[in-house]
Amino acid sequence: MPEPRFNLGSTFATPGALQAMNRTGDDVTSFLVRHLRGDWGDLEEHDRRENEYSLTHDLRLLSAYHLKDGTKVWVITEADRSATIVLLPSEY
Numbered sequence: 001m002p003e004p005r006f007n008l009g010s011t012f013a014t015p016g017a018l019q020a021m022n023r024t025g026d027d028v029t030s031f032l033v034r035h036l037r038g039d040w041g042d043l044e045e046h047d048r049r050e051n052e053y054s055l056t057h058d059l060r061l062l063s064a065y066h067l068k069d070g071t072k073v074w075v076i077t078e079a080d081r082s083a084t085i086v087l088l089p090s091e092y
Contacts, residue, residue, distance in 0.1 A: 002037040005055060006081055013086040017073050020088060024068040028086055031065050035075040035084070041065040042072070054079075 013021075013028055021028055034041065038055075040048050041063045051061050061077040074092070077084040 004036045005038045006036070006061070006077065008032065008036055008077060008084040009080075009082040011084050011086075014088065014091045016088045016091050017086045020067055020069075020071045020073065024071070026067045031063070031073065031075055031086060032084065034065065035061070035063040035077070039063070041075075 011032060018028070020026075031041075038051075040051050043051070043062070043064055047062065051063075053059070054061050058079055058081075060079045063075040065073050065075070067073060072089055073086055074089055075084060075086050
């Protein structure tokens with residue numbers, strides 16, 4: 001398994017994201033692990049390249065994943081790696 005590529009810091013999830021995952025049976029941990037290992041999910045290639053750049057330049061990291069019912073969730077890690085949040089795009 002790939003090693004973690006950065007620190008998540010404190011982790012949070014919004015009520016909307018938690019409700020959506022409870023509804024579908026998806027596990028928030030699986031998305032956090034994918035994000036931590038650099039599996040950016042359902043991003044365009046230019047966004048993937050931006051994340052790779054951001055890893056070495058201490059910028060914000062963004063991943064996008066889809067739940068079993070197609071609902072999109074974002075995972076965002078702050079530039080200083082102090083916190084990571086799982087949220088619905090509409091909650092941004």
